[in-house]
Amino acid sequence: MTRMALVGYGYWGPKLARNIASNPETALVGVCDLREERQAHAQRDNPTAFVTGDYDALMARDDVQAVVIATPVAAHYRLARQALLAGKHVLVEKPITEKSSEAAELCALAENLGLVLAVDHTFLFTGAVTKLKQLVSSGELGELYYIDSVRVNLGLFQHDVNVLYDLAPHDLSIVSHLVGQTPVTVQAMGACHARACQENLVYMHLEYPSGLVAHFHLSWLAPVKIRKTLIAGTNKMIVWDDLEQSEKIKVYDKGITMAPDEESLHNIKIDYRTGDMLAPKIPGQEALSAEIGHFARCCRGEETPISSGRFGLDVVRILEAAQQSLRQGGARLELAGM
């Protein structure tokens, strides 16, 4: 049983609280929110929890082993740092921090103190991504060639964040999780179609050490909602349509084959091959519940975070590089030098 406190009782907080409270591996011992109205709400929902507006008081409690941070991103760094220094394990909402330098500092701190630092990229715990990870890890796709992701819909333009920061964290965490690599180069092109200065359309293009290419189409200006990802390997290919009800993932036994041309050693004969398509059953798990259980087991040293601080740091570094590329008209930037 891991005893947890929750900071931030806004939109996402109550969902986290409910999952922490109902999970047999975890207990919700405290909730902190600066707003009195939200404190009252939290107390009503969680009658036995210590509810407060005083974060210092919460951190001083010995019965809090882990802190879950669900505040606006601007407060992540300060709250996570204080929690780590108070000896608590930390699960923080995505993105881990505003700046990658802050995230790097938190990662080093957690490592020095021997504490868990994890980032809440909930998508990684859905049934679909769990199945995709199995498929990619099994090697049956062969060598990964490219990943193309479309995440578009008619969305409210936001004044304080562009479509890159709104939508890309989902895709970046999923792709990083699936391929287990950090990109070498980052490129992003965008457009701002309202007179407001935030991009509502962004294309992002990443190259990985293995030769894998990942491309993202992110838009708030599409008439239909699309959440579709293509994963092309040498042996098999996947189309993942997250809006499909019953057949979200389709695995195509299709690919290209290469053989030396008999006429010449210099030529390669390339052909393609088609076979069955399989739509595997997706496990029906509840993502947040799976994530809280996993975090609890990480706190107890039984598992290693799927979405660690370093994982979250990489996501922020890619976002920063993409944002810089956007400002430079789509320049191809080396991530290592950023």
Next chain:
Amino acid sequence: MTRMALVGYGYWGPKLARNIASNPETALVGVCDLREERQAHAQRDNPTAFVTGDYDALMARDDVQAVVIATPVAAHYRLARQALLAGKHVLVEKPITEKSSEAAELCALAENLGLVLAVDHTFLFTGAVTKLKQLVSSGELGELYYIDSVRVNLGLFQHDVNVLYDLAPHDLSIVSHLVGQTPVTVQAMGACHARACQENLVYMHLEYPSGLVAHFHLSWLAPVKIRKTLIAGTNKMIVWDDLEQSEKIKVYDKGITMAPDEESLHNIKIDYRTGDMLAPKIPGQEALSAEIGHFARCCRGEETPISSGRFGLDVVRILEAAQQSLRQGGARLELAGM
């Protein structure tokens, strides 16, 4: 009645011959192919035509008013130049020439001689593109924001041409036709996944003077065939799925609205709006037949080529710039300076 000769009786030639012969506005008076086997084939299909392997002889005939060139692209420049110098109108297969400099020379020549020079971008004459042109020209979409096109399938890798030159001419001619502008900047990123050195995956990104952005996903390495184009305007948006049988074009009465924020003159309030979707009936025309009729009317001075030499030249210039950007790792190139 416009009397035409056809050069090149390979894959596409017989289709052109059949359309020329059956159109009441045109007659097929001659066919030229260097291969004797193809000459015999042509003569069998077209018993009354003068069939030859001698292009000079064909060009010397007074009863040939126009020449249709359907040979490999390497011969386009030489054959078209000779035809124009012989006083014939010319319709040449896409792309017009290998190099833009050659195309520019042909355009100037045709203009000086007062002859028609047209390029066979057949797609422009399909019912779907005809309907799209009406929709865009009517202004009901409002200001065009962006066009996103996906043209992918599992295709045979080719040794002599990359996926850009294989697939992009279709999209470039369609977008140019719809928006009537030439892009300002061109960017292309690609990957070559077989050991052969030709790209099998290319993303191309164009910016137009009006602020319009066009983006293209071209691939031979996708498990499913996709031909889908999104056209987003201020007032309405279109999704064109060319593989749909009955509802190829869907017009969404959706868009964003901008209004000055009441609290501050500096802010713009942006909201979105959703309404009906209309899938208009697509005219059932046969593209090649429509194109031959149009070319005949151009030869008689009754119409102006939809797909002129200059139009074809622009397509080649964009391809050249994209190819150069590919070689420079996706650099953003100004088309004007090329």
Next chain:
Amino acid sequence: MTRMALVGYGYWGPKLARNIASNPETALVGVCDLREERQAHAQRDNPTAFVTGDYDALMARDDVQAVVIATPVAAHYRLARQALLAGKHVLVEKPITEKSSEAAELCALAENLGLVLAVDHTFLFTGAVTKLKQLVSSGELGELYYIDSVRVNLGLFQHDVNVLYDLAPHDLSIVSHLVGQTPVTVQAMGACHARACQENLVYMHLEYPSGLVAHFHLSWLAPVKIRKTLIAGTNKMIVWDDLEQSEKIKVYDKGITMAPDEESLHNIKIDYRTGDMLAPKIPGQEALSAEIGHFARCCRGEETPISSGRFGLDVVRILEAAQQSLRQGGARLELAGM
């Protein structure tokens, strides 16, 4: 403000309670359930309501103007009768009663007492059915030819009810609402594929006075969930796919045209005609909320029940006839004689 009491606080009851309590036109003054555990639940959810296990006590209260009955169907007749005799308006869950004779008695009673008797066929108040009713009533479909409905999925076989009684009430209420007619003949064929004796597959076939035919495919044994209805008229046709997210209703400007054949007065020349397809925007209303408001206005005499007791009686009569036809191997039964 119409003051209502609710009887039955099981699965559906809390939803009704929440809608009654939150609607500005209605107030929830009392709740009755025989189970103490459900009473406690109801009191927690509705702190100001009079919660009881004593139906007589509830009926005796002067501040209850209307009763909403959400108990198992076996109790409907008794509870509704008592409520009417106590001078309360009644809204009862579908089906109105087990037997049509009971329903007929309730209808007569309500009419004699001048009270509202309505049946909760919630589907009629969805945005999709509201839009369908507009389309059919406007006459733009022309004469209605046939309605074909498929409502299938992989469902738990039930021991106490067959697929006809489980699924058909939805379709029957929708079709009756749309066409405003009672069928003349009823036919039903079915099969029971488990050793249990309840049908898991039923086809029902209805003929209406106008010549309209309605056909229903109801199954618990299909691998995919389908909710699709075709409505064919002389001038236009509709396909309603209730599982579609964004384009539930498609109106096809297609139909047949009949003209006297010129050669003979006895022959009719029939041709078909195709045009645009329109997917109208569906109003985003919450069905239960709309229904409660409508019932309140009926109680106040401002509106007439869309789904009256007589309407619910017709549904039960058709079900009874279909069940009898099932037992007679699909015999075609006249509804009037039942």
Next chain:
Amino acid sequence: MTRMALVGYGYWGPKLARNIASNPETALVGVCDLREERQAHAQRDNPTAFVTGDYDALMARDDVQAVVIATPVAAHYRLARQALLAGKHVLVEKPITEKSSEAAELCALAENLGLVLAVDHTFLFTGAVTKLKQLVSSGELGELYYIDSVRVNLGLFQHDVNVLYDLAPHDLSIVSHLVGQTPVTVQAMGACHARACQENLVYMHLEYPSGLVAHFHLSWLAPVKIRKTLIAGTNKMIVWDDLEQSEKIKVYDKGITMAPDEESLHNIKIDYRTGDMLAPKIPGQEALSAEIGHFARCCRGEETPISSGRFGLDVVRILEAAQQSLRQGGARLELAGM
């Protein structure tokens, strides 16, 4: 090498001729058509064939081993009978004859003479039906529960034939081929929506000895073209959508499981089970080519007709019974007694 003659050179005849001529197992030695214009056409297409209007002359030739009959159905009986009596094997267009009594006579005659009598139900030789037959025969579906087929589109109303005779032969031959049984009962309900008296909408319902139910929705009055068949078995289920390009057949690893209820020996506990979906690769065969080869091998005694005279007779008997049921308002008729 089987030498064949073809009778009837209308719409379907030239396709048969091309396949007979190009198949290495067959040769086209003669063609018969009463119309001189069609004779000229046939001679041009098949320069080495004996083309005639005199059927007797054709039947008298010793070099004709088999006759393929592609005339209007009214002539089938007479031409097939004469061919059999002349000692020729026969492949006749569907339906085999107008009346089942004629078909029965031809079957008996062929059997007595030791000749092959086959019916051209081409659909059975498509890649999709070949794959379906494999899937059903393998037993992996378990016990077959029901087959539901929808074959609708906006079609030209015909004066001389109703939608039953136009469309049902396809479905009946496919279902008979898949299940290898003859139905016990036949029911059909229909409607005629134009003032012409031929049904444009028919529902047909068949029950088989094994308990299998097959249901067909046939219509000329639907706004969209649908060719969709559901095959539900105990263990697996299939959805076959013949208009799908790449995934025509989907095999769902879904079904119901039955176990004796522990509480009572009389009760059966029924549950459902969901698993993967597989869309197997469909062999890309050309149906008519496969059929001609099969017929040739039947003539040489190497294979037994998939679509024999008896098979075609069963199709006609079911059509006759369905037609009679239509006239009797959907009465359930025993096929054995017809």
